[in-house]
Amino acid sequence: MELYLDTADVAEIRELAAWGVLGGVTTNPSLMAKAGRSPREVIAEITALVPGPISAEVISTETAGMIAEGRALAAIAENVVVKVPLIPAGLAACRALSDQGIKVNVTLCFSVNQAILAAAAGAWCVSPFLGRLDDINQDGMQLLREIVEVYRTQGYQTRVLAASIRNPLHVTQAALAGADMVTMPAAVMRQLVKHPLTEAGLQKFLADYRQMAEATA
Ligand code: G3P
Numbered sequence: 001m002e003l004y005l006d007t008a009d010v011a012e013i014r015e016l017a018a019w020g021v022l023g024g025v026t027t028n029p030s031l032m033a034k035a036g037r038s039p040r041e042v043i044a045e046i047t048a049l050v051p052g053p054i055s056a057e058v059i060s061t062e063t064a065g066m067i068a069e070g071r072a073l074a075a076i077a078e079n080v081v082v083k084v085p086l087i088p089a090g091l092a093a094c095r096a097l098s099d100q101g102i103k104v105n106v107t108l109c110f111s112v113n114q115a116i117l118a119a120a121a122g123a124w125c126v127s128p129f130l131g132r133l134d135d136i137n138q139d140g141m142q143l144l145r146e147i148v149e150v151y152r153t154q155g156y157q158t159r160v161l162a163a164s165i166r167n168p169l170h171v172t173q174a175a176l177a178g179a180d181m182v183t184m185p186a187a188v189m190r191q192l193v194k195h196p197l198t199e200a201g202l203q204k205f206l207a208d209y210r211q212m213a214e215a216t217a
Helices: 010-017 029-035 039-049 063-074 088-099 112-120 130-135 140-154 168-177 186-192 196-216
Strands: 002-006 022-026 054-057 080-085 104-109 125-128 159-162 181-184
Touching (some): 002 010, 002 186, 010 039, 010 186, 039 054, 063 080, 063 088, 088 112, 104 112, 125 140, 130 140, 130 168, 159 168
Parallel strands (some): 080 104, 104 125, 125 159
């Protein structure tokens, strides 16, 4: 499972890219608004920092507008993936952009049938939003498991990108469910590396070594 960051904060991406574990980055209009800078500039900077797929979302809700925006976004860099919402116009735009060789991430997926439509429209990946389903007392992880199962049994090539991740347990469960990629906020990625026994173990190794070095100096 590839690990993606879900952010438009370039400083955050630079920090975590240094770990050498980043498979890609996803953004959305809300994250762009939070960044408060020109989306085009932000996407260009991210694509230069991270060689993997970088999702950039269209704003238009009409097929023609989405296609035009998608083509402009894809022209920013080779690793741009165009994100379109899971509505009829988005499916049509996905089909058109995919037929032109542009990778499309179909976002805002909340059901297996929507995921089937995304695959049928030629999506490169689909983004089921786990946390937002959990928020309304529905099992986001169950949806992810079902999409992975249906794609596998039906032989769909569309990848599954687990999105709307809220905590480290979501990441473990998404991996167990067989997600191809998972995208998470930087705070969650920072939590993944932490374990009290790692920290305590390191302190003990260093203290023991210091003691030996002092004794033999
Ligand atoms: O970028 C898509 C998705 O990951 C958004 O997550 O936390 O706003 O539900 P969230």
